[in-house]
Amino acid sequence: YGVIFKGKTLVIHDDKTQPLLQLAYSTSKSAGSLYDIPQRLFQHGDATTHHALTMATTHQDSDTLRNLHCRLGHANYKRCQNIFKNMTGRTATAARWCCSCAMTKCHKLPFPKMARHKATRPLERVSTDICGPFAIQAIGGFRYFLVFLDHFTRHVHVDLLRRKDEFEDKFEQYVRTAQNIHQPLTLTFLHSDNAMDTRRMEAYCAEHGITQVLTPPYSSVANGRAKRVIRTITASAQAMRHHAGLSARFWGYAILASAPTQNHLPHKPSTE
Numbered sequence: 001y002g003v004i005f006k007g008k009t010l011v012i013h014d015d016k017t018q019p020l021l022q023l024a025y026s027t028s029k030s031a032g033s034l035y036d037i038p039q040r041l042f043q044h045g046d047a048t049t050h051h052a053l054t055m056a057t058t059h060q061d062s063d064t065l066r067n068l069h070c071r072l073g074h075a076n077y078k079r080c081q082n083i084f085k086n087m088t089g090r091t092a093t094a095a096r097w098c099c100s101c102a103m104t105k106c107h108k109l110p111f112p113k114m115a116r117h118k119a120t121r122p123l124e125r126v127s128t129d130i131c132g133p134f135a136i137q138a139i140g141g142f143r144y145f146l147v148f149l150d151h152f153t154r155h156v157h158v159d160l161l162r163r164k165d166e167f168e169d170k171f172e173q174y175v176r177t178a179q180n181i182h183q184p185l186t187l188t189f190l191h192s193d194n195a196m197d198t199r200r201m202e203a204y205c206a207e208h209g210i211t212q213v214l215t216p217p218y219s220s221v222a223n224g225r226a227k228r229v230i231r232t233i234t235a236s237a238q239a240m241r242h243h244a245g246l247s248a249r250f251w252g253y254a255i256l257a258s259a260p261t262q263n264h265l266p267h268k269p270s271t272e
Helices: 044-054 064-071 077-088 099-104 164-181 199-207 220-244 248-264
Strands: 002-006 009-013 019-024 125-131 144-150 156-161 189-192 211-214
Touching (some): 156 164
Parallel strands (some): 125 189
């Protein structure tokens, strides 16, 4: 479609240069110095001209539905199809693909349900994460707790923290204890988020041959095993504390009691 401004008139024509509508420039205050469109064009009596003008667009595409999709701000194709049917009475059957929508509306792909690497022995892969700060301090002034989860044995180890920066001392202590129990096996891969990527952690892991597997930015779900065990332990601890009638300050003791209980529960063989 084409639009021609000539003098004080506006003409809209189709690709065959046949005029579809001619409007006069209005100088009345009610029109606000704009081209006044007759009311009859918005009535069903002159539907043909109205639909043709509504579909007018600068997008040169043989697919009328795609033109409407672009004109409506790349709205959902199903919605555009309903609008197209209400306007023309026809059902669009053209392909539904828009390169611009695919490039700009894409979301993160779902994470695979099964990991690419499966632990084959204890301490081969360990996930860790910190939970907190809690609004209420636990007895002893604790505001955080730290979890370590062995992928092979499903064993969970929990430490309470007063400050978040205490996790480095707790990690070194966990490595010494775990490797002493499972000797001669040693920790190989440590899965964590970027908050644990400190200079001290890098130096310690490099010295002891531990490979840090860090989650991508804003993708904490990549460390999902640690996140899930934190949720399980927290829910169990809160339920036990509530059932015992203890105040919220006892959450630290409840966490320390919940982790060994989870370790003694039966588990299905790991498929991740």
